[in-house]
Amino acid sequence: MARTKQKAQSLLESEIKVAPITTFSVLSPEGKIVNEDEVPGLSDEQLQELMKRMVFTRVWDQRATGLARQGRLGFYAPVAGQEATMIGSQYALDKEDFILPGYRDIPQLHFHGYPMYQAFLWSRGHQHGGQIPEGVNVLLPQIIIGAQYVQASGVAMALKKRNTKNIVITYTGDGGSSQGDFYEAMNFAGVYKLPVVFVVQNNRYAISTPVTKQTAAASLAQKGIAAGIPSIQVDGMDVLAVYQAVSKAKERAANGEGPTLIEALNYRIGPHSMSGDDPTRYRTKEEPTEWEQKEPLTRFRAYLEGKKLWTEEMETGVIEEAKNTVTAEIKKADQYPKMKIVDLIDSMYETTPPHLEEQKAEYAD
Amino acid sequence: MAQLTMVKAINDALRVELSKDENTLIFGEDVGVNGGVFRATENLQKEFGVDRVFDTPLAESGIGGLAVGLGSQGFRPIAEIQFIGFIFEAMDSILVQAPRLRYRSGGRYNCPVTFRAPFGAGVKSPELHSDSLEGLITQTPGIKVVCPSNPYDAKGLLISSIRDNDPVFFMEHLKLYFSVKGEVPEGEYTVPIGKANVVREGKDVSIFTYGAMVHTSLKAAEAAEKEGVSVEVIDLRTLSPLDMDTVVQSIEKTNRAIVVQEAPKQAGIAGELIAQINEKAIFHLEAPVLRVTGPSTVLGFPLIEEEWIPSPARVQKAIQKVMSY
Numbered sequence: 155m156a157r158t159k160q161k162a163q164s165l166l167e168s169e170i171k172v173a174p175i176t177t178f179s180v181l182s183p184e185g186k187i188v189n190e191d192e193v194p195g196l197s198d199e200q201l202q203e204l205m206k207r208m209v210f211t212r213v214w215d216q217r218a219t220g221l222a223r224q225g226r227l228g229f230y231a232p233v234a235g236q237e238a239t240m241i242g243s244q245y246a247l248d249k250e251d252f253i254l255p256g257y258r259d260i261p262q263l264h265f266h267g268y269p270m271y272q273a274f275l276w277s278r279g280h281q282h283g284g285q286i287p288e289g290v291n292v293l294l295p296q297i298i299i300g301a302q303y304v305q306a307s308g309v310a311m312a313l314k315k316r317n318t319k320n321i322v323i324t325y326t327g328d329g330g331s332s333q334g335d336f337y338e339a340m341n342f343a344g345v346y347k348l349p350v351v352f353v354v355q356n357n358r359y360a361i362s363t364p365v366t367k368q369t370a371a372a373s374l375a376q377k378g379i380a381a382g383i384p385s386i387q388v389d390g391m392d393v394l395a396v397y398q399a400v401s402k403a404k405e406r407a408a409n410g411e412g413p414t415l416i417e418a419l420n421y422r423i424g425p426h427s428m429s430g431d432d433p434t435r436y437r438t439k440e441e442p443t444e445w446e447q448k449e450p451l452t453r454f455r456a457y458l459e460g461k462k463l464w465t466e467e468m469e470t471g472v473i474e475e476a477k478n479t480v481t482a483e484i485k486k487a488d489q490y491p492k493m494k495i496v497d498l499i500d501s502m503y504e505t506t507p508p509h510l511e512e513q514k515a516e517y518a519d
Numbered sequence: 520m521a522q523l524t525m526v527k528a529i530n531d532a533l534r535v536e537l538s539k540d541e542n543t544l545i546f547g548e549d550v551g552v553n554g555g556v557f558r559a560t561e562n563l564q565k566e567f568g569v570d571r572v573f574d575t576p577l578a579e580s581g582i583g584g585l586a587v588g589l590g591s592q593g594f595r596p597i598a599e600i601q602f603i604g605f606i607f608e609a610m611d612s613i614l615v616q617a618p619r620l621r622y623r624s625g626g627r628y629n630c631p632v633t634f635r636a637p638f639g640a641g642v643k644s645p646e647l648h649s650d651s652l653e654g655l656i657t658q659t660p661g662i663k664v665v666c667p668s669n670p671y672d673a674k675g676l677l678i679s680s681i682r683d684n685d686p687v688f689f690m691e692h693l694k695l696y697f698s699v700k701g702e703v704p705e706g707e708y709t710v711p712i713g714k715a716n717v718v719r720e721g722k723d724v725s726i727f728t729y730g731a732m733v734h735t736s737l738k739a740a741e742a743a744e745k746e747g748v749s750v751e752v753i754d755l756r757t758l759s760p761l762d763m764d765t766v767v768q769s770i771e772k773t774n775r776a777i778v779v780q781e782a783p784k785q786a787g788i789a790g791e792l793i794a795q796i797n798e799k800a801i802f803h804l805e806a807p808v809l810r811v812t813g814p815s816t817v818l819g820f821p822l823i824e825e826e827w828i829p830s831p832a833r834v835q836k837a838i839q840k841v842m843s844y
């Protein structure tokens with residue numbers, strides 16, 4: 155066999171390398187524009203709306219954690235520190251787009267039309283919490299980590315088959331990125347070029363487990379590379395960066411160019427959930443305080459104040475509104491009728507089979 | 520002897536086995552630094568080091584595979600699945616790979632894995648945290664299923680499970696973790712797998728049950744006593760294989776039987792137990808064997824859980840009914 159002229163690459167040179175990751179951002183932690191070219195084209199009112207929603211969500215979260223402490227909620231996963239990712243990503247959607255959330259992604263659902271009192275009922279464990287109103291394009295908050303990701307491909311395929319220009323967005327966490335489902339979902343969406351935006355909120359912890367114990371990879375974003383889909387890491391505390399990244403990914407998806415993976419770097423300031431998690435067991439007391447410096451509300455507030463678009467009055471107004479809303483919605487949840495076992499029996503199948511029909515007698519009151 | 524909660528007794532069993540056999544390993548989500556979300560593995564990483572007690576990435580299929588692989592190499596992995604509803608991600612390991620390894624290899628390999636998982640309703644945990652899924656697992660040949668109802672048994676049975684050379688699925692009822700205390704001897708002792716326990720002697724009717732329903736059944740038995748009915752309560756303790764000798768002996772004495780399970784009615788432990796009673800003790804029965812179970816639905820939502828879970832009153836009704844024949 156003739157020797158090739160060209161020098162073959164050595165084994166070492168042939169090794170595939172991932173280029174160093176840079177984090178996409180628009181605003182600095184001080185609220186200064188650091189990326190002129192990527193400032194999203196939002197009107198002043200839209201910018202104010204983003205801020206209002208983040209403040210609203212912060213107040214709601216504070217009230218909800220308080221209610222959970224008093225035993226007036228069931229399962230509740232705090233969201234402080236993650237508002238920019240949640241609010242910015244949902245704001246980039248159209249009402250017809252579909253959200254497949256994890257258990258923590260309640261704010262996105264709410265701003266997509268899911269009523270707050272139903273979120274409270276879901277938290278407490280009432281069936282009505284899952285009865286998503288007609289026309290609100292969301293599936294239920296997912297408890298099984300990873301399930302929403304694989305299902306996103308199914309919902310997206312349905313949208314594609316029906317020739318809509320709509321897309322699916324789905325969320326998981328840094329922990330969730332370790333599930334086989336995480337990769338399978340991206341792989342399917344890549345193969346079928348499905349209109350999905352995969353968001354992974356890297357809030358640094360899966361309960362007590364830090365992201366450094368989830369993977370040897372330098373980023374979660376690069377996990378999309380193996381599935382052959384465009385992947386990006388964004389500053390998830392920067393609402394403009396998140397909005398911009400999701401808007402672009404949505405556009406690509408709607409144009410038939412397939413899925414995108416977005417790793418959003420943020421931080422869970424509070425405990426994992428309100429069911430007994432004690433963060434001091436796995437992180438220093440100072441750590442959350444350090445993160446609060448980069449906190450999404452402070453930074454966006456500074457930016458808007460610089461543009462004379464935000465005042466203390468506006469802030470107080472939103473806080474009042476949020477408090478009143480939470481109070482009214484909790485009341486509505488309190489007043490919602492109790493469940494009955496016979497109704498649960500009837501909700502197992504379209505037509506209740508005889509063996510279940512018979513069991514109702516035991517629960518009739 | 521120390522009075523321990525069930526979760527402390529489990530912690531103690533794990534400590535005993537870690538000290539005794541260096542092939543034992545504990546891993547799962549949040550079991551290391553955090554000591555488990557219920558503190559079942561509290562301090563074990565500190566005491567035995569990160570090589571023996573370690574956190575895994577969030578991936579049950581990975582946890583299951585790690586356990587089977589290590590098990591095939593002579594280690595004794597104790598894998599925690601954080602809550603029962605997450606076993607589905609690991610079903611290939613739990614219901615296929617681990618139970619079949621001995622059979623497929625004609626005995627060349629075995630799989631001495633213990634899968635531990637909390638389950639059980641009554642503490643209002645979110646969906647998929649507290650279902651009673653034992654029926655799914657007992658349907659599978661090749662894996663044993665153990666479910667203690669008190670701290671003493673929990674420690675002794677867990678030690679037996681870890682030492683067993685076949686895979687064991689060890690079910691820890693959430694409601695019992697902190698609510699029942701009992702005497703637990705220090706150091707090592709075992710409670711045998713495959714042996715039921717007569718927790719209350721009686722002569723008119725036998726109740727066969729396990730897990731939290733042992734306590735529900737005992738309450739019903741006490742109430743029945745006041746009405747002049749003497750109820751025997753038997754804690755099955757092992758759900759696969761069932762201790763039919765103890766079951767049959769009891770029926771020979773009482774001639775009446777009820778099975779109480781928290782799980783939905785369809786195709787569960789009660790169904791299997793009644794089938795075996797039919798095969799082995801039908802001529803000793805003076806009444807049909809009744810069952811008190813959850814309805815054949817998904818576990819009731821937390822806000823209606825208490826109505827969904829079999830209550831002492833429903834067990835009492837069954838006692839009255841079985842006595843009326």
Ligand SMILES: Cc1ncc(C[n+]2csc(CCOP(=O)(O)OP(=O)(O)O)c2C)c(N)n1
Nearest residue numbers: 258297298299327328329330359360361605
């Ligand atoms: C399949 C599955 N395994 C385990 C759990 C238990 N669990 C609930 S939240 C959580 C940590 C999730 O961390 P991450 O994905 O980073 O999301 P975060 O909670 O930080 O938003 C775990 C292990 C679960 N809900 N589902």
Ligand SMILES: [Mg+2]
Nearest residue numbers: 327328359360
């Ligand atoms: Mg996380």
